[in-house]
Amino acid sequence: MYAYLIVEIGGAKLFIDNSKVTPEVMAHLKDAGVQLRPYEAILSEIESLAAQGAQIWFDTSSVNTAIVNTYRSACDKYLQKVVRKNKNGASEQINGRTAGPTGVYRVSPISMTKAVKNKAELEGMQNSHLRDAAALSQFWAWLEEEISKNVVLTEVDVADKLLEFREKQYGFMDTSFDTISGSGANGAIIHYKPEPESCSVVDAENLFLLDSGAQYIDGTTDITRTVHFGEPTSRQKECFTRVLQGHIALDQAVFPENTPGFVLDAFARSSLWKVGLDYRHGTGHGVGAALNVHEGPQSISFRFGNMTPLQKGMVVSNEPGYYEDHSFGIRIENLAFVKEVNTPNRYGGIGYLGFEKLTYVPIQSKLIDLTLLSTTEINWLNEYHSQVWAKVY
Ligand SMILES: [Mn+2]
Structure with a gap:
């Protein structure tokens, strides 16, 4: 209202x-x-x-x-x-x-007071993210299996099934926003909402982008994964890999206290910019509780001149993407919270901050062009997947 x-x-x-x-x-x-x-x-x-x-x-x-x-x-x-x-x-x-x-x-x-989460709020976010990750893992395994059996599933069918898996998790209340389930060209529409009469089929021929989230009693999730169930083109792999590099660069960023989010926006775009690519949305938003999946005042975006400093305890999304009109869309989104980082120096006598991941769901390695990744980036992905394996059961 x-x-x-x-x-x-x-x-x-x-x-x-x-x-x-x-x-x-x-x-x-x-x-x-x-x-x-x-x-x-x-x-x-x-x-x-x-x-x-x-x-x-x-x-x-x-x-x-x-x-x-x-x-x-x-x-x-x-x-x-x-x-x-x-x-x-x-x-x-x-x-x-x-x-x-x-x-x-x-x-x-x-x-500002609301955006900075206390210990109990952060614990709730961590716990609910692990349950959400369990539901997503079951969902992705189910979808891969169905598609390998040539079962015909629409974007809406897939979103409905995801909801079924989430509903089984403790504390589930509702989706945190309308699921964006976009196959092929629909993935390039940033706020796409599939309708039963007109939506596409999810198949092994196209990239599939799924941006969804849940509201649990103790936390809010918002996650995007892009997958291909057949053979991605080299163009799709290059774009996916550059988006992933942006995601990793932002996840690994260390920055002084009082840094506004927009300063970090370029970290997530750098790999795309190098080849003249970009995306037309912000890189990250704050996340709150109950119906507040987009919460200010902080954001990681070059738009609107938002000078709000990122502060310890704030939750933000990390969601770079790339969209090729009428063809495909890519986005990789995790949530993270801002934490203090121990740096060997504290220039200016101030603290330095970084991110702690909340989302633990695999990223499809089939879509990666390994020749573009540095050893550090490969290690990031392997480390992430071993954490997913250890935490989600
Ligand atoms: Mn988001």
Whole structure:
């Protein structure tokens, strides 16, 4: 739903269309000290707060112009009431005040606090990722088997079956977003959603991209794997390998505290850029709990000039890709969290940070052109797969 929220000392007011709130939710909000108000009452509430001289902190990442304009003109009226000019043109106090409220315009401090996960939240993320990995391993084994038997499966059939495997895992609540199940050319459509009447078949002739996630009671997953059940072309292998190199480079990045995510974006693109390739989406987003698979304020993207520093405890996705229009799509996505790294130096007297993986699901080695990989990259992949083997059962 769309809503406005005003948080005050001792309570909060939620401005929302009443028909969207079930009696159960209403009771819960009441217990939490949240009062409900009609959605359209927000502006009159802002006016009345300004008339009382209230200072309001507006979250600049989401506040709209109507609210700010309403507040500012109400503040002007308030000032006219409490301050008048004397004969010499100087302001004269009334009721001991010379200045009214002006508002605070900054990103909400709540979003940063929420983005930095505590120990229990991180443990929940780790545990739920291992259960999700078990479901995915069963799913991929099933799919490979079916395709080898020439069973005809559509993109929707495959997404439905994946849901069945996930539903068997402890704490499963729902998918964390609509599954992107794209075979061949459909894989090149970044936010593709297959429909039963029109979707393609998943077969041994095409690359298959599957971006999916689950909401568990203790964590949220978001993972993309791209596979080929037949013989990939050398073009597909080269592109896949360059995407993998970007994924590895970001996963292995070590960077000083206070580094904004966009600085790391180029790490994930470098191998593609070398041959004049790129992808038209960000490299990573924050991940939160329950229906919040895309959570700010941090991101790993060159877009929007996001200066939010990556901080210890933040969860982010690492998802470089490559899309050849009308042909195929590739994306390799894991989630990771930001942790402190022990470096031999601490230049500038500050700490250095890196990533700890959350996702443990195999990456298809058939799609790799080994001649492009360095020994370090090969070791990364072998080490990753041995961790998958050890952790997921
Ligand atoms: Mn994602």
